[in-house]
Amino acid sequence: MPRRLILLSSFEFMEERLLGQRIVVSALNFGSQTASYTPLMPVSFSISASDYHTEGEPFRIVSSGLPDLKGETVLDKRSFAQTSLELEQIRQLLVNEPRGHADMYGGFITEPNDSGADFGVLFWHGDGYSTACGHGTIALGAWAVESGLVASSDDSTTPVTIDVPSGRVRAVVTKSGGQITRITFQNVLSHTVATAVNLTLDDGREVKVDIAYGGANYAILEASQLGLSVEPEHLDELIRLGREIKWALNNSAEAQSQGDSRLNGIYGTIFFDRLQATESTIHDRNVTIYADGRVDRSPCGSGTAARIAQLHHLGQMGPDTLLMHDSIVVTRFEGRIATSPAPSAEHGVVPEISGNSWLMAESSFILSDSDPLPSGFSLR
Numbered sequence: 001m002p003r004r005l006i007l008l009s010s011f012e013f014m015e016e017r018l019l020g021q022r023i024v025v026s027a028l029n030f031g032s033q034t035a036s037y038t039p040l041m042p043v044s045f046s047i048s049a050s051d052y053h054t055e056g057e058p059f060r061i062v063s064s065g066l067p068d069l070k071g072e073t074v075l076d077k078r079s080f081a082q083t084s085l086e087l088e089q090i091r092q093l094l095v096n097e098p099r100g101h102a103d104m105y106g107g108f109i110t111e112p113n114d115s116g117a118d119f120g121v122l123f124w125h126g127d128g129y130s131t132a133c134g135h136g137t138i139a140l141g142a143w144a145v146e147s148g149l150v151a152s153s154d155d156s157t158t159p160v161t162i163d164v165p166s167g168r169v170r171a172v173v174t175k176s177g178g179q180i181t182r183i184t185f186q187n188v189l190s191h192t193v194a195t196a197v198n199l200t201l202d203d204g205r206e207v208k209v210d211i212a213y214g215g216a217n218y219a220i221l222e223a224s225q226l227g228l229s230v231e232p233e234h235l236d237e238l239i240r241l242g243r244e245i246k247w248a249l250n251n252s253a254e255a256q257s258q259g260d261s262r263l264n265g266i267y268g269t270i271f272f273d274r275l276q277a278t279e280s281t282i283h284d285r286n287v288t289i290y291a292d293g294r295v296d297r298s299p300c301g302s303g304t305a306a307r308i309a310q311l312h313h314l315g316q317m318g319p320d321t322l323l324m325h326d327s328i329v330v331t332r333f334e335g336r337i338a339t340s341p342a343p344s345a346e347h348g349v350v351p352e353i354s355g356n357s358w359l360m361a362e363s364s365f366i367l368s369d370s371d372p373l374p375s376g377f378s379l380r
Contacts, residue, residue: 066090081122132301192309210310216268221271243289
């Protein structure tokens with residue numbers, strides 16, 4: 001039987017539910033009225049999670065209590081997760097309000113592709129599952145060491161190898177006096193897909209956009225092209241334009257160039273301000289609007305990798321150049337080009353990105369069978 005949901009004020013309620021193999025998003029405008037609501041899975045359960053933040057961006061890690069994730073590789077497991085009703089219930093429970101929020105991010109721990117990695121992960125957010133997540137990789141490095149999954153000592157440099165949907169990445173966790181002081185991850189091979197793509201916006205303005213891959217495809221442009229800067233007071237407009245640019249380019253030929261079609265499309269739009277540039281250092285501030293209007297509070301790890309690939313392609317960044325990549329909340333990742341494998345114009349570069357992540361909470365999230373909002377809700 002449908003549940004009854006009482007809404008006391010007028011707002012837009014977004015419900016995301018699975019119908020067969022397809023996720024359907026419906027928007028319902030309610031006033032002060034009673035509406036029917038059918039949960040995905042009207043069952044009770046509890047699931048534990050570790051909450052980290054990486055330079056301001058949340059990452060919720062679930063390592064147990066999950067249904068069997070079928071698939072030979074982590075990318076296959078992602079495809080399975082996108083059609084799993086049971087896993088969709090858990091994702092929605094953890095990402096939606098009241099347990100999460102519109103820009104929540106997290107990961108489900110999986111088996112690795114093979115014995116060469118310590119574990120695998122499925123990255124998730126408010127709109128589904130992503131192929132890459134750099135801030136999540138940094139958080140997972142911290143979690144693996146702090147949980148004891150990967151052994152370390154009080155003063156050590158410890159590698160953590162992780163299989164993600166876009167490939168294999170490695171986080172190196174540096175500890176001093178028992179405290180994590182820095183985490184550097186080496187990303188998948190990253191490259192520029194296209195430069196100076198002409199795009200006419202809905203309001204008639206024309207912009208030029210570069211597209212680069214850092215585990216996912218990103219559209220990249222300087223905010224000044226739109227008369228904006230990467231500041232909190234411009235965030236609403238950056239979200240609106242970021243969504244528009246992403247969807248305008250998502251099905252373009254340039255966004256369909258990855259070898260595996262599951263890696264195609266545009267994942268997000270990166271707006272940047274150039275703050276300073278010297279022969280050895282580039283200092284930018286950026287914000288990434290990912291998925292369908294979600295905001296990355298960190299400088300965005302896979303987005304930073306895409307920026308490094310773009311800057312290398314444009315001749316602005318070499319192996320001796322440091323990218324200081326600030327976020328909209330003025331936290332920072334530092335990025336370099338790995339010297340091995342050697343960067344090339346044909347194949348791209350392997351970015352190395354440094355930051356840190358902090359444990360915020362260890363929680364048990366509970367769903368009661370009497371809860372009228374088993375899948376939560378999103379107001380944005």
